[in-house]
Amino acid sequence: MVWFKRDLRMNDHAALANAAQNGCVLPLYVAEPNYWALPDTSYRQWKFLRGAVQSLRKDIADHGGRLCVMLGSVQEALDSILATHGKFRLVAHMETGNAWTCERDKAVRGWCLDRGIVFDEFQQYGVWRGQSLDRNKWAKSWDKMMSEPLLPVPSQISWVAQGSDQVPTAADLGLDRDGIVDLQAPGRPAALQTLYSFLNDRGEPYQKAMSSPVTGETACSRLSAHFVAGSLSMREVYQATLARQEEVAHLPKSERGTWPSAMKSFIGRLHWHCHFMQKLEAEPEIEWLPMARLYEGLRPIPNDDALLNAFATGQTGYPFVDACMRYLKATGWINFRMRAMLMSFASYNLWLPWQQSGEVLARLFTDYEPGIHWPQSQMQAGETGINAVRVYSPVKQGYDQDPTGDFTRHWVPELASLEGKALQEPWTLDQPPAAYPKPIVDHQETAREAKKRIYALRRTDEARQESEAVFKKHGSRKPRELRQPRKKAKAARNA
Numbered sequence: 001m002v003w004f005k006r007d008l009r010m011n012d013h014a015a016l017a018n019a020a021q022n023g024c025v026l027p028l029y030v031a032e033p034n035y036w037a038l039p040d041t042s043y044r045q046w047k048f049l050r051g052a053v054q055s056l057r058k059d060i061a062d063h064g065g066r067l068c069v070m071l072g073s074v075q076e077a078l079d080s081i082l083a084t085h086g087k088f089r090l091v092a093h094m095e096t097g098n099a100w101t102c103e104r105d106k107a108v109r110g111w112c113l114d115r116g117i118v119f120d121e122f123q124q125y126g127v128w129r130g131q132s133l134d135r136n137k138w139a140k141s142w143d144k145m146m147s148e149p150l151l152p153v154p155s156q157i158s159w160v161a162q163g164s165d166q167v168p169t170a171a172d173l174g175l176d177r178d179g180i181v182d183l184q185a186p187g188r189p190a191a192l193q194t195l196y197s198f199l200n201d202r203g204e205p206y207q208k209a210m211s212s213p214v215t216g217e218t219a220c221s222r223l224s225a226h227f228v229a230g231s232l233s234m235r236e237v238y239q240a241t242l243a244r245q246e247e248v249a250h251l252p253k254s255e256r257g258t259w260p261s262a263m264k265s266f267i268g269r270l271h272w273h274c275h276f277m278q279k280l281e282a283e284p285e286i287e288w289l290p291m292a293r294l295y296e297g298l299r300p301i302p303n304d305d306a307l308l309n310a311f312a313t314g315q316t317g318y319p320f321v322d323a324c325m326r327y328l329k330a331t332g333w334i335n336f337r338m339r340a341m342l343m344s345f346a347s348y349n350l351w352l353p354w355q356q357s358g359e360v361l362a363r364l365f366t367d368y369e370p371g372i373h374w375p376q377s378q379m380q381a382g383e384t385g386i387n388a389v390r391v392y393s394p395v396k397q398g399y400d401q402d403p404t405g406d407f408t409r410h411w412v413p414e415l416a417s418l419e420g421k422a423l424q425e426p427w428t429l430d431q432p433p434a435a436y437p438k439p440i441v442d443h444q445e446t447a448r449e450a451k452k453r454i455y456a457l458r459r460t461d462e463a464r465q466e467s468e469a470v471f472k473k474h475g476s477r478k479p480r481e482l483r484q485p486r487k488k489a490k491a492a493r494n495a
């Protein structure tokens with residue numbers, strides 16, 4: 001039995017290829033209501049994943065099989081299959097999810113052990129179980145794994161059919177609509193189309209355009225949600241990118257444009273995907289604890305939700321922050337720099353614990369990936385002990401990333417008639433628009449105070465010792481070609 005999880009494809013699918021070689025295949029997907037009741041999950045995430053399950057169901061049907069879809073716990077699904085078909089071998093991809101999926105996987109392993117059922121797990125990302133791989137060997141191992149040949153869809157599969165192939169709706173899982181207006185198209189054909197258009201058309205300005213939500217919307221790959229659903233494998237994206245890199249390198253100089261730097265930069269991000277996931281895999285507690293434990297409790301949970309609510313609803317009184325939040329709410333996606341700015345604003349200006357603001361963002365991201373999200377959230381909050389402290393100015397980012405003001409005016413229509421300074425800093429007007437809130441905090445004063453507190457901790461001997469230990473466990477040992485030039489790293493610190 002092939003248990004499909006977040007690997008919803010037939011191509012380059014190690015578990016499916018292995019099962020098909022060894023006998024009949026029963027393909028299973030389980031929609032788990034207990035997972036979808038967690039505070040980091042949401043309607044938009046299921047809507048996207050559901051589309052990817054439907055796409056897989058079609059692919060399997062086109063190959064003569066039927067995807068068995070069940071609603072409930074995985075153990076219940078396995079019980080019912082065992083009762084109908086007798087013993088089987090279970091195969092799946094290894095998952096680095098949140099604490100809940102980690103416990104679920106342990107329970108499934110226990111279920112199999114109790115019944116003498118073999119459960120084989122296959123690696124799908126450049127992520128190794130726990131701390132089984134020496135961090136110094138990680139980058140080389142990633143390259144090796146991603147360079148292995150892609151596994152084709154097995155040419156002959158003897159399918160076993162069981163139960164219904166109806167995919168539960170959001171209502172079946174008790175999920176309420178969450179304000180998503182413009183959900184990205186899910187499923188394998190959409191994923192392939194997205195990859196193709198990025199590599200051949202949209203991606204040329206990637207390196208420059210990725211920083212702004214205005215240009216990033218089309219110039220970024222937009223593959224993140226497809227990775228989460230597993231509609232594409234990391235290896236096929238990596239290999240397609242290498243092929244394109246080779247192709248553009250041979251173009252006449254006049255036609256090459258900025259493609260070479262775009263491809264190089266994108267390949268770096270593919271490494272980051274797994275580099276971050278490896279952190280959570282090595283230390284699952286960092287879903288709720290800072291990597292540097294010294295920072296634990298630094299930002300206490302506030303007595304009321306006023307600041308968190310203002311942040312979550314895009315009502316902070318900072319036009320560009322609110323525009324980004326409202327855009328994210330409507331689309332389920334925003335570019336990296338604006339994610340970093342949102343987390344910086346919540347952490348430094350509002351002094352909210354990243355666990356709280358991170359949960360708000362997790363629900364809003366269609367591409368919520370715990371292994372990237374939690375390490376990134378605490379990194380942007382300055383609690384890893386190994387990364388530079390980056391406090392983004394919400395005002396400067398507005399001027400830099402939305403120079404025309406169109407994005408801000410569109411998402412904050414209360415300010416539709418304003419431009420320039422009046423738009424990004426409406427509190428400086430003699431008569432600010434009454435329909436828009438005043439700033440909930442003073443961004444300069446709060447940033448100053450936050451830096452003081454963080455640096456006071458970072459300068460202690462204890463912090464230095466802890467940071468060495470964190471670096472040993474989680475730090476990046478980048479291959480030389482992916483290192484950021486010193487000048488750029490310095491510029492990033494002055495964000």
Ligand SMILES: Cc1cc2nc3c(=O)[nH]c(=O)nc-3n(C[C@H](O)[C@H](O)[C@H](O)COP(=O)(O)OP(=O)(O)OC[C@H]3O[C@@H](n4cnc5c(N)ncnc54)[C@H](O)[C@@H]3O)c2cc1C
Nearest residue numbers: 220221222223224269272273336339340367368369373376
């Ligand atoms: C606070 C915060 C939370 C984040 N949460 C998530 C999350 O839940 N899920 C998620 O996929 N990404 C997350 N990111 C990373 C990054 O913002 C997104 O991967 C990216 O914006 C997705 O858009 P894209 O696919 O067009 O990216 P591209 O720029 O086209 O990058 C291609 C792929 O590389 C990987 N990648 C890119 N940037 C990063 C990064 N900084 N760290 C790790 N991997 C990266 C992603 O898999 C991405 O799909 C987070 C970043 C921050 C600052």
